[in-house]
Amino acid sequence: MSRFYLGVPPSRMTCPCDHSCMPSLDHRRCCVLLSGGIDSALVALLLQREGWAVRAFWVDYGQPAAVAERRASRAIAGRFELEWQERSVSGLMVPPEGEVPGRNDLLVAVAHASALSTSIAIGIHAGTPYPDCSREWISAWQTVLDVQHGGVVALLAPLAELQKPQVLALARQHLVPFGLTHSCERGSVPCGSCLSCRDRDAAGVGT
Secondary structure (H helix, E strand, O other): OOOOOOOOOOOOOOOOOOHHHOOOHHHOEEEEEOOOOHHHHHHHHHHHHOOOEEEEEEEEOOOOOHHHHHHHHHHHHHHHOOEEEEEEOOOOOOOOOOOOOOHHHHHHHHHHHHOOOOEEEOOOOOOOOOHHHOHHHHHHHHHHHHHHHOOOOOEEOOOOOOOHHHHHHHHHHOOOOHHHOOOOOOOOOOOOOOHHHHHHHHOOOOO
16 A cells, blocks of 8 residues: 555544655645535545645536536635636546546546646545545555656545545534535536435435
8 A cells, every 4th residue: 555545544533644654744735636525625624724735626527517516616615715726628428427437547647737746635435336446546546656756746535444424424523515515426406316416415414
């Protein structure tokens, strides 16, 4: 496992960041892939409170909920007083719901190409079957970043050991502004039935 892997043991529900495995303070700049959802908003807030120089990054890759995601991402960045940037990628075959194959690879690659020598943070969590939410995936990307940057650029995934209910509990604990977030996979108006909408409903977050 990479020394920069920021997994959170399930029993640890306060701060997930381990200073002993961080890049030096001179390199504590990170670009958070801020989708507009709860997970990425929590990651941005946690890293900001840990002293990282955080900026927000949003990617339009043709997702059905792009309009609402963009609005939510900008609103969250504004609430946290983060610099916000966007990039657009076209030509992808994006399903209306569920897994987008290679999505997280795309997001990390675009962020890396746009913010050289800056660590990248992503809000993936445990409990999904997707390979690009796994420890192996994080480790593989860290190897790529180490080859290119000699160990000073990290792929940060502070929620990677947490199940979704734990993520939501941590978000409540840290007062993530749920009302600014958007999680629906199907479109800019919450459908109420996709997995993300059901997660919010089960947690009493609402749409």
